Amino acid sequence: MTSMNVSTPWGIRSAAAGAAVAAALMLAGCAGGAPADPGAVSSTPTGSATSSPPSSPTPTPTAVYKPADASGPAQNVPVPVLPEVAKTETKEGLEAFAKYWFEQLNYAYQTGDMTGFQAMTSPNCDYCSKISSSLTTNYSGERWLAGGKITLPVATTSFERAADGNYQVILQVQQTPISYYQAGGSEYRAASGASNTGNVLLATFEDSAWRVNGLHPIR
Secondary structure, three states: OHHHHHHOOOOOOOHHHHHHHHHHHHHHHHOOOOOOOOOOOOOOOOOOOOOOOOOOOOOOOOOOOEOOEOOEOOEOOOOOOOOHHHHOOOHHHHHHHHHHHHHHHHHHHHHOOOHHHHHOEOOOOHHHHHHHHHHHHHOOOOEEEEEOOEEEEEEEOOOOOOOOOOEEEEEEEEEOOEEEEEOOOEEEEEEEOOEEEEEEEEEEEEOOEEEEEEEEEOO
């Protein structure tokens, strides 16, 4: 399917290319239960001055995260939480926001739910729209993804606002291989390889919140 190339949106890089990316980054960097049951209250015998001690609260079961595999999609995926610092128009706030944005993208890769990702992304970000379109395809008709975890070894900004209001964040984006499953657990296409690329993220701070306006690979 044509949109699947975007499912590994940053492409595949060799170890040598990873070193080149790191060098480019160095240069560009200069640029959420019910209350527990307390137990039944026992009656006190007539004439008795003693009562039974209260029962200990019953622990609330915790949903256990299970990553996706051939048996089915991921379960109980933790929802990312926006750090307080990421709500500020500061260098630290922008860098924290960029990492949070990719955590929301990770959540979308594991669940197919792009609500959080899209809420902080401009529809004018073409690359972001291609990612959303690909994920929509890969989670339609009882399909799901396994893998594709994104990490950011580098996320830095000089915090200089351009004339158009955008700030740049220089990123090194690494993503693990992705497997593509359909009902029954069979793969409907070959797994993609790992990727390691340099990118520039463009963001503005409007109405007391950051918003991504663009994402571009460093060529």
